[in-house]
Amino acid sequence: MAKFLVVANWKMNPASYKEAKSLLGATKRVSEAARNVSIVVAPPAIYLRELRSLYKGKKIAFAAQNTHFDSMGSYTGDISPAQIKDGKVSSVIVGHAERRAAGETDEFIRKKVAAVLNEKMTPILCIGESIRNQDGAHYVFVKAQLIAALRDVPAAKIPQVVIAYEPVWAIGSDRPMQARDMHEMAIFIRKTLVEMHGTVGMNVKILYGGAIDETNAVLMLRDGDVDGLLVGRASVQAPRFKALIEAIAEA
Numbered sequence: 350m351a352k353f354l355v356v357a358n359w360k361m362n363p364a365s366y367k368e369a370k371s372l373l374g375a376t377k378r379v380s381e382a383a384r385n386v387s388i389v390v391a392p393p394a395i396y397l398r399e400l401r402s403l404y405k406g407k408k409i410a411f412a413a414q415n416t417h418f419d420s421m422g423s424y425t426g427d428i429s430p431a432q433i434k435d436g437k438v439s440s441v442i443v444g445h446a447e448r449r450a451a452g453e454t455d456e457f458i459r460k461k462v463a464a465v466l467n468e469k470m471t472p473i474l475c476i477g478e479s480i481r482n483q484d485g486a487h488y489v490f491v492k493a494q495l496i497a498a499l500r501d502v503p504a505a506k507i508p509q510v511v512i513a514y515e516p517v518w519a520i521g522s523d524r525p526m527q528a529r530d531m532h533e534m535a536i537f538i539r540k541t542l543v544e545m546h547g548t549v550g551m552n553v554k555i556l557y558g559g560a561i562d563e564t565n566a567v568l569m570l571r572d573g574d575v576d577g578l579l580v581g582r583a584s585v586q587a588p589r590f591k592a593l594i595e596a597i598a599e600a
């Protein structure tokens with residue numbers, strides 16, 4: 350059976366390296382007991398390399414939360430795909446809604462996806478609409494985001510991409526999207542990928558993100574037609590993340 354993928358997006362947490370080490374320790378313990386889950390931890394960039402080299406297990410992979418698209422240069426405050434790769438990190442979150450809100454354009458995201466693939470890492474491409482109403486415009490929006498980010502990716506590399514569908518209205522809220530709505534969106538995303546890149550599009554992993562916690566993770570995995578979850582707040586509170594992973598492991 351394929352394992353569920355859970356990405357722990359720590360965002361700008363915790364406040365100190367000491368706490369980050371302890372959170373990683375707790376995440377490591379729970380990862381070892383959960384056979385059907387693979388965990389990817391995305392810590393703040395300043396902790397990433399050190400946590401990666403501290404970690405000696407096999408169950409957790411590491412991701413950067415963002416990257417520049419160039420390999421080096423005059424970009425104050427940025428880190429490059431080559432630097433991330435050099436830190437033995439295997440994935441990069443690209444186009445998170447919080448980065449898009451800070452001004453990141455589709456053009457940047459397209460270049461970042463290509464640059465991450467070029468370093469043989471996995472881009473975790475975040476997409477999702479800000480508002481949703483009855484007219485179905487969110488499908489048009491999501492399709493445009495997929496085309497903008499992936500149109501230059503050769504079909505052979507498409508299965509290396511992970512799509513994290515995160516409706517912006519659910520991120521940071523107290524309730525996720527309904528699992529049956531996610532099911533429809535997952536079908537739509539797959540159909541769009543197949544239209545763009547052929548049947549390899551069926552092999553792309555699709556995650557859901559936005560207000561996932563220990564109470565709703567299993568339902569989303571069971572009924573949402575997704576391969577995993579991207580978890581923000583509940584991933585930085587060790588007891589909640591433990592309960593979330595244990596719920597998936599027991600389901």
Ligand code: PGA
Pocket residue numbers: 358515519520521522558559560561579580581582583
């Ligand atoms: P949340 O964040 O789980 O805190 O809603 C999800 C995300 O933004 O990745």
